[in-house]
Amino acid sequence: MASATYDNNNIFAKILRGEIPCQKVYEDDVALAFMDIMPRADGHVLVIPKAPSRNILDADPGALGALMARVQTLARAVKTAVAAEGVMILQCNEPAAGQTVFHLHFHILPCWSHVELRPHAGDMVSAEALVPIRDKIIAALQAG
Numbered sequence: 001m002a003s004a005t006y007d008n009n010n011i012f013a014k015i016l017r018g019e020i021p022c023q024k025v026y027e028d029d030v031a032l033a034f035m036d037i038m039p040r041a042d043g044h045v046l047v048i049p050k051a052p053s054r055n056i057l058d059a060d061p062g063a064l065g066a067l068m069a070r071v072q073t074l075a076r077a078v079k080t081a082v083a084a085e086g087v088m089i090l091q092c093n094e095p096a097a098g099q100t101v102f103h104l105h106f107h108i109l110p111c112w113s114h115v116e117l118r119p120h121a122g123d124m125v126s127a128e129a130l131v132p133i134r135d136k137i138i139a140a141l142q143a144g
Helices: 012-018 063-083 129-144
Strands: 026-029 031-035 045-049 086-090 106-111
Touching: 012 045, 026 063, 026 129, 031 063, 031 086, 031 129, 045 063, 063 086, 063 106, 063 129
Parallel strands: none
Antiparallel strands: 026 031, 031 045, 045 106, 086 106
């Protein structure tokens, strides 16, 4: 039942090391949150732990608990920032479940009653296009 080992060269590890840029929403000693460049909804944010783990199946339980507090805070801020009716938290483990980047991550997807989510791994948007929503989310975080 052992899973594959953690790959230090996955795209999220590179983002954590500053080798690949991102539109950062939040960062502390536990987590980094940034805008998804292939957003399924306006305001789609990814939250990743700084501690390396391939997915939730091999994550340290203590680190996972600390990470979930950040996911909750960010979900509230995203919902407020984009005036969403609800929020979906999505987390996939292993390819059969839809995981494509093998660093634990949570998708925060704002939802509205009559707006369908865009496809997973759909169209890529420019970093500049994400800035206005990113700034609204940062403001919502600062407002508490």
